Amino acid sequence: MLALKGLGKTYxxxxxxxxxxxxxxxxxxxxxxxxxxGSGKSTLLRLISGLDAPTSGxxxxxxxxxxxxxxxxxxxxxxxxxxxxxxxxxxxxxxLAHMPRAEQAARIEEALCRVKLEAYGDRLPKALSGGQxxxxxIARALVTRPEVLLLDEPFSALDALTRETLQQHLLDIWxxxxxxxxxxxxxxxxxxxxAHRVIVLxxxxxxxxxxxxxxxxxxxxxxxxxxxRARVRSALHQSLSVPAPADIRTVWAQHxxxxxxxx
Amino acid sequence: MTMxxxxxxxxxxxxxxxxxxxxxxxxxSRAAAGSDxxxxxxxPAGLSSGRWGGVLIRFATAVALPVxxxxxxxxxxxxxxxxxxxxxxxxxxxxxxxxxxxxGQLVDHIVSTCLRVxxxxxxxAAAGALAGSLTGYFRVAHAVVDPTxxxxxxxxxIAWVPLFILWFGIFETSKVVLxxxxxxxxxxxxxxxxxxSVDRKIVEVGRIFRLSGFDLVRRIxxxxxxxxxxxxxxxxxxxxxxxxxxxEFMGASEGLGYLLVDxxxxxxxxxxxxxxxxxxxxxxxxxxxxxxxTAPLVAWQDNFSRGGL
Ligand SMILES: Nc1ncnc2c1ncn2[C@@H]1O[C@H](COP(=O)(O)OP(=O)(O)OP(=O)(O)O)[C@@H](O)[C@H]1O
Ligand SMILES: [Mg+2]
Numbered sequence: 001m002l003a004l005k006g007l008g009k010t011y012x013x014x015x016x017x018x019x020x021x022x023x024x025x026x027x028x029x030x031x032x033x034x035x036x037x038g039s040g041k042s043t044l045l046r047l048i049s050g051l052d053a054p055t056s057g058x059x060x061x062x063x064x065x066x067x068x069x070x071x072x073x074x075x076x077x078x079x080x081x082x083x084x085x086x087x088x089x090x091x092x093x094x095x096l097a098h099m100p101r102a103e104q105a106a107r108i109e110e111a112l113c114r115v116k117l118e119a120y121g122d123r124l125p126k127a128l129s130g131g132q133x134x135x136x137x138i139a140r141a142l143v144t145r146p147e148v149l150l151l152d153e154p155f156s157a158l159d160a161l162t163r164e165t166l167q168q169h170l171l172d173i174w175x176x177x178x179x180x181x182x183x184x185x186x187x188x189x190x191x192x193x194x195a196h197r198v199i200v201l202x203x204x205x206x207x208x209x210x211x212x213x214x215x216x217x218x219x220x221x222x223x224x225x226x227x228x229r230a231r232v233r234s235a236l237h238q239s240l241s242v243p244a245p246a247d248i249r250t251v252w253a254q255h256x257x258x259x260x261x262x263x
Numbered sequence: 264m265t266m267x268x269x270x271x272x273x274x275x276x277x278x279x280x281x282x283x284x285x286x287x288x289x290x291x292s293r294a295a296a297g298s299d300x301x302x303x304x305x306x307p308a309g310l311s312s313g314r315w316g317g318v319l320i321r322f323a324t325a326v327a328l329p330v331x332x333x334x335x336x337x338x339x340x341x342x343x344x345x346x347x348x349x350x351x352x353x354x355x356x357x358x359x360x361x362x363x364x365x366x367g368q369l370v371d372h373i374v375s376t377c378l379r380v381x382x383x384x385x386x387x388a389a390a391g392a393l394a395g396s397l398t399g400y401f402r403v404a405h406a407v408v409d410p411t412x413x414x415x416x417x418x419x420x421i422a423w424v425p426l427f428i429l430w431f432g433i434f435e436t437s438k439v440v441l442x443x444x445x446x447x448x449x450x451x452x453x454x455x456x457x458x459x460s461v462d463r464k465i466v467e468v469g470r471i472f473r474l475s476g477f478d479l480v481r482r483i484x485x486x487x488x489x490x491x492x493x494x495x496x497x498x499x500x501x502x503x504x505x506x507x508x509x510x511e512f513m514g515a516s517e518g519l520g521y522l523l524v525d526x527x528x529x530x531x532x533x534x535x536x537x538x539x540x541x542x543x544x545x546x547x548x549x550x551x552x553x554x555x556x557t558a559p560l561v562a563w564q565d566n567f568s569r570g571g572l
Contacts, residue, residue: 069470069471094468094472125563126563
């Protein structure tokens with residue numbers, strides 16, 4: 001059980017990035033965190049992972065306080081952050097140095113299979129595509145079998161097709177490992193389709209604006225999906241204090257020249 | 264203008280959509296063919312016959328410029344355009360080289376100079392790497408030691424010569440110490456600044472996997488600074504060759520620097536040129552050896568590659 005109590009972070013210089021963030025995530029829950037730029041999402045994950053210390057509040061797992069990176073918690077960054085001098089296999093095994101070799105090898109192969117990169121073990125990171133590199137990063141976090149997996153916009157730099165594939169991989173992985181996942185995202189569809197619960201953040205200071213349970217998680221269509229989507233969407237726009245933006249076609253209508261000219 | 268830009272944008276968008284579509288079509292078949300299929304067709308042929316040919320072509324390209332210049336000068340002196348008294352033609356330099364060689368001294372001169380550089384380089388590089396590591400890793404060490412070292416670095420190293428002679432005498436020790444001083448600073452600066460500028464993002468990966476202290480150094484910091492370290496070694500080696508001449512100017516009975524002084528005092532420009540030529544060759548050779556020996560260590564770098572030759 002991951003418990004966050006009144007988490008707050010004020011950076012040097014006085015920016016209050018996060019305030020009073022409280023959340024209990026039972027084992028196996030996928031929580032999506034959504035919010036505008038600067039609403040404290042990355043800050044939140046850095047606090048949970050123990051990379052940064054909170055200014056106020058506590059993080060605990062199974063009742064044990066987290067002050068620094070914890071073996072049961074792993075963080076997948078927005079960029080793959082692979083170590084360029086290690087092969088894919090050694091990158092994946094990076095967190096296993098303390099284990100017997102045979103056990104390492106078995107876990108690495110298992111993780112590579114999970115992200116469907118069995119054939120790429122000997123490559124260097126420079127020879128990977130963006131999506132492959134991100135999958136290696138996911139595998140690297142998986143091998144240590146964390147109970148809590150933190151993901152900071154892991155798919156935001158990828159094209160739509162790759163993103164959907166990786167979302168599917170992530171759900172497969174969740175089905176097998178039942179890890180608690182805190183997934184930061186900008187994408188409403190991604191949040192609603194993957195999470196059991198969506199938390200909408202409001203910036204300056206970052207705090208919870210809405211906490212939406214998804215009735216039928218892991219579906220991409222249906223009335224419940226549409227309702228949840230609409231609610232997240234309106235909360236998000238409220239958090240940005242802007243009216244819901246016009247449809248892209250209305251935007252183009254303001255530039256008639258674009259509509260008239262065909263390429 | 265805006266219109267054009269928008270049009271270009273549209274065209275681009277259309278292009279990318281069709282790219283995605285075609286990618287989606289050939290994606291699975293390519294995956295089925297195996298991931299490293301594209302590399303196969305052109306490799307084996309290149310390995311068997313092209314390798315030595317490639318080395319030869321590279322070598323020929325590299326020496327074309329100096330050889331051409333020598334030829335021109337030889338012709339100019341031969342045909343009477345230039346006297347060649349102060350700048351002897353290559354043929355005379357070559358004769359001098361052969362003479363020195365047959366007299367049996369040349370090897371001794373080369374060996375003693377190389378030995379001085381080697382010793383000075385090893386000592387200076389080791390000290391520079393150690394000091395650079397300490398100041399790069401420990402904030403306190405940086406605050407205390409770096410300003411002083413930077414001030415020492417600002418002293419033209421030749422200025423140490425009189426002092427080193429007083430301290431270490433006029434024989435080998437003072438020479439090696441002077442060379443080591445020259446090598447020390449680029450290596451120190453390279454290692455120290457490289458450590459200070461290791462990407463925080465990569466260090467955070469180490470922290471997430473709970474590395475600290477020595478493990479963090481060994482598994483993250485050391486590999487991360489290795490390329491910069493090698494570059495600083497090359498700079499240090501270059502300075503080593505520079506300083507060996509200064510060292511040998513201050514009274515030596517042996518060495519390429521001695522040949523230079525001797526050539527000047529006895530008015531033998533061909534001997535000076537011969538020594539300079541040898542410096543050029545062994546300096547380049549030592550750098551090439553350093554590069555070749557360290558290349559496998561940094562093959563992982565995703566560099567802008569020069570391609571072609
Ligand atoms: N190291 C730092 N020092 C000072 N201020 C910071 C620091 N990191 C973040 N901030 C500030 O804290 C606030 C929240 O930043 P954070 O990176 O958590 O936002 P985010 O929700 O992840 O945004 P994005 O969606 O753009 O990634 C921002 O206003 C940011 O400027
Ligand atoms: Mg962020």
